[in-house]
Amino acid sequence: MADARLTTPSFLVLGIIAKLGEASPYDVKVEAARTVAPFWSMTHAQVYAQCDRLVEAGLLSEARQTGGRNGG
Numbered sequence: 001m002a003d004a005r006l007t008t009p010s011f012l013v014l015g016i017i018a019k020l021g022e023a024s025p026y027d028v029k030v031e032a033a034r035t036v037a038p039f040w041s042m043t044h045a046q047v048y049a050q051c052d053r054l055v056e057a058g059l060l061s062e063a064r065q066t067g068g069r070n071g072g
Contacts, residue, residue, distance in 0.1 A: 004057030013050040
């Protein structure tokens, strides 16, 4: 695991994913807008960046789509 400095957005993403279970960055953004938006806002780009950082740090795992619009 890489040495990651966790920030408030990191904890928000981790908490939302813990609540939802398996989730895409889009799912995280929707849940953040639904729950914490009155207190903390994160852009879509911030959510994706946090997810990437947390995967690199070994705090999240990633599964890629194999079909559909984004897959092969």
